[in-house]
Amino acid sequence: EVPLEKEALVAKARNLMQEYAMCKNGSESRQYMSEFPSTQRADVVKIWVEDALEAGTEPGVLSDLLVAVTSGESPPMSADDFTKGVKSVVEVLGDLEIDYPMTGKRVPKYLAPVFAAGNVEVKSLDALGAA
Numbered sequence: 001e002v003p004l005e006k007e008a009l010v011a012k013a014r015n016l017m018q019e020y021a022m023c024k025n026g027s028e029s030r031q032y033m034s035e036f037p038s039t040q041r042a043d044v045v046k047i048w049v050e051d052a053l054e055a056g057t058e059p060g061v062l063s064d065l066l067v068a069v070t071s072g073e074s075p076p077m078s079a080d081d082f083t084k085g086v087k088s089v090v091e092v093l094g095d096l097e098i099d100y101p102m103t104g105k106r107v108p109k110y111l112a113p114v115f116a117a118g119n120v121e122v123k124s125l126d127a128l129g130a131a
Contacts (some may be wrong), residue, residue: 001037009040013047021061026068033069033076041077045085046092049110053100059109066111070119079120086111087128 004012013036020029036044045066052062069077077085089096089107097103115122 001039003037003040009036009043010047012036013044014051016044017048017051017062017065020065020068024064026064026071029065029068030072030076036076038081041081042084042088044077045082046088049089049107050096052110053096053103053106056102059106059113062110063113066114067117067119070114071117075119079124082114082120083124083128086125090128 003009016029016032019025019032033041033044048062048065051057066077066082069075070079070082089111093103093107096107100106114120
């Protein structure tokens with residue numbers, strides 16, 4: 001499995017979020033997510049959160065997409081991928097808040113529905129402090 005170049009990864013992640021915003025097709029989104037190299041799926045969480053903050057996206061689109069790609073028997077974005085993605089977002093929260101004042105209110109709304117849906121256990125966040 002060959003990792004995507006940074007620019008290609010960002011473009012592919014943005015394309016998936018745009019497609020989802022237009023069609024709201026969870027099964028299609030899961031299929032498309034499975035085409036990302038498994039080693040880069042956590043990076044997609046950070047890309048999506050940063051893009052959503054920059055665009056002022058309301059939580060519904062991103063949270064629904066995250067729930068879709070973490071759902072199912074064999075989700076294309078595993079709980080571990082999602083947790084690593086959350087960690088990468090947490091690591092840059094201070095910088096994000098400087099650029100996007102709504103960060104503190106929006107980021108939890110983007111991410112919380114994945115936990116509420118039962119796709120990822122909240123206790124998986126314990127690992128965030130261990131790294």
